[in-house]
Amino acid sequence: MSAPVPAPPVSGYRSPHARGGAGFGRLLHAEWTKLRTVRRWGYALIGAVVLTVLVALLAAGGSEIKGGGPSGPTLGPNGRPVSDGFRFVHQPLTGDGTVTVRVDSLVAQKNQRPNGREGSAAPWAKAGLIMKASTLPGSTYAAALLTHSHGVRFQYDFTHDVAGSDAPPDRPRWLRLTRAGDVVTAYESADGVRWDKIGATEAPDLPETVHVGMFVASPMAYNFERAFGSTGVDGTFTLSTGTFRDFSVDGRTEGPPRVTDVGAQGSGPGASGDGDAPTSPAGVTDAQGNSSSESGGVHTIVSTGDIAPMEADVDLTQQGLSGAVIGLIPLAALGVLFITAEFRRGMIATTFTASPRRGRVLAAKAVVLGGTTFVAGAVAAAVAFVVSQPLLRGKGHRPPVYPELTLADGSVLRAVSGTALVLALVAVLALAVGALVRNTAASVTVIVVLLVLPQILVAGLPLGAARLVVQATPAAGFAVQRTIEDFPQVESACLPEDGCYPQGAGAGLAVLCVYVAVALGLAVWQLRRRRA
């Protein structure tokens, strides 16, 4: 309807200002400015620190050590508390030599449950050969043994466990220990002719004369009764029976075999002048029910007890950091708001006109948020640890079972920085969820369901499901707070609600990282696709 208008003879505007670029560093600066200029968000960071510390203090105040705790635990060669109790049928061996035996069978007694039904046997009930510095509990040793559920093993000095074949406990198995200088080597055989090496160790602390012989040990067997809100753990003593044949010692020795209940009452340090525990004649049954007999070269040993590292039931570091589960809530809310606040006001349009590459915007937000929440998380975790430790000590947690720990200890440093990392990852996860859901309330709900609900649910779920929840949800990351070393050769009442994670720290953190990576990936894809 109208003639085209000729363009006016105006050359385009040229800005007289000098200009820089708009690289990723600048984008980080912009996002950091956004984060620090909303006062409420600063309060969220402070709130996270305060909550983490307060909850840790409350938890520490409520933690009472049960039954007084072990007052004078047996210490192993490296100073850590150990269990060392078993019936030992032994002879001395001076210098190099070899000891061989055929274990006919190991019969592990099943525990008796309160309702009269038969429970489970201790999977780590064991029978075999041991070479020990003395009959005093805690002394250095090396042992080749057959277990109820874990096949043949070579174990030494309590914490070391080497797997051999997975021979069943009800078939005969030959075992052999050889000492050559400081090296002890373990072998096993199905027929006493062809021998397979299980493992070897340097044992420089073994004296010239050691005790070699047969032993049986049978640790506690546990049954779990779970109902919502409570878990009954019943652990009962068990007695296991080992039948041995063809026991032979090749080397400088003197017989006949003597019997010692290592770790029994009265066998502690100072109980005998020569540094060895008192021995008793074969066939005697002691108060615990241990007994042993020999007829026609067949030794039968019935014994309870265990030879293993002792695990503390409470991880003081982990308890000091337990407030992080609550402290993460304000951080998750901050993570969500860092992006949903922009969607709510339409400010995201301004953000994307300034930085049209949306993936980079989310990356910058993740870096800024992750860095800030990591620092807040580190402060929270360090303060919580420092203030909770004296309280926990006051409740009766003392060395050596609960060793003194400071922030400078590797395990504590790892747990504290790991907690900060988990909090930062949770905040970034919340950011990604916020970018996907775009609604503050819905996003916070998703995060709470993913992270806080599992912590509440674990106590009520069946054990298998509870373990799955702490392994497969983002809450798995909290495994990084655990500083107690879990030994596979010890069956313990490891319950998720007590903070015992089936997976290691690294595996737990990896699970959380996978959640974060997937959520960020989905969020970038959605941001690019959907209208801003």
Added chain:
Amino acid sequence: MDATIEVTDLRKRFGPAVAVDDLSFTARPGQVTGFVGPNGAGKSTTMRILLGLDAADHGQALVGGRAYRSLRTPLYEVGALLDAAAVHPGRSGRDHLRWLAYSHGLSTRRVDELLELVGLSSAGRRRAGGYSLGMRQRLGIAAALLGDPPVLVFDEPVNGLDPEGVRWIRGFLRSLAAEGRTVLISSHLMSELEDSADHLIVIGRGRLIADTSVAELLAAASGERVAVRTAERTQAMAALTDEGATVAATGRDTLIVTGLPAQQVVRVLGTHEIAFSEVAAHRASLEEAYMELTRGAAEFETANKDGEVSR
């Protein structure tokens, strides 16, 4: 860069609703281009596509020959004000400008310059949650100008401004164009653009209705009409009708004459010795012109529905 905005065959639908339908236009440097249409005509959608916030189904919207999403330093090239309410209420206006400035390495001094320019120097440090709509518009304009860009895109910038603010922004837009910038401003009220726009893009239901200069549009709408004020209405009507004009009485002493130019009307009245107090070429307002146009558009719509193809 060449600071022209070029929209070519742009089409966008949201589900069954067509928001923009084969729209093409150009906004050039040195001019204020008004982008007019009723609410829901597709103005904001077009601007959002232009700024890379929405994707077009077909066609393209380019700034200086480039898609917005491919710009690496967009604040230096295009300044945009889309939604004045889009600021975090907990952040001060100054901090809002600061994060934007930092994203392109601009300084806090530049931020303060612009706060001064838009008259928010004192309010800049207060939380934006407490700003009036007019203050937010000023903040949005400051944000658009941070990078001193040659192209400016403002969606309804006059909305919510007080009369003093309206006057201020009109002069301001004119001065931006006078510096050689391309200025595209949208409005749903033609009257808002009357004193500021040089060129007009009129759209309705996502389609282009008119692409014209303001002067041409007014001339077209005014036609060859002359207003006459005289006490001797009857004689005047008779005399003018005899000369071939069409005369309509619009009041006790006013006539609208069509078909004779103004000098001719004066000559006829003089010959017949008819006294008159005023003879003037009738000037339509932009609003009238707009009404005329949109009425035409409605008819055009109807014709198209009957299956006629017309461009």
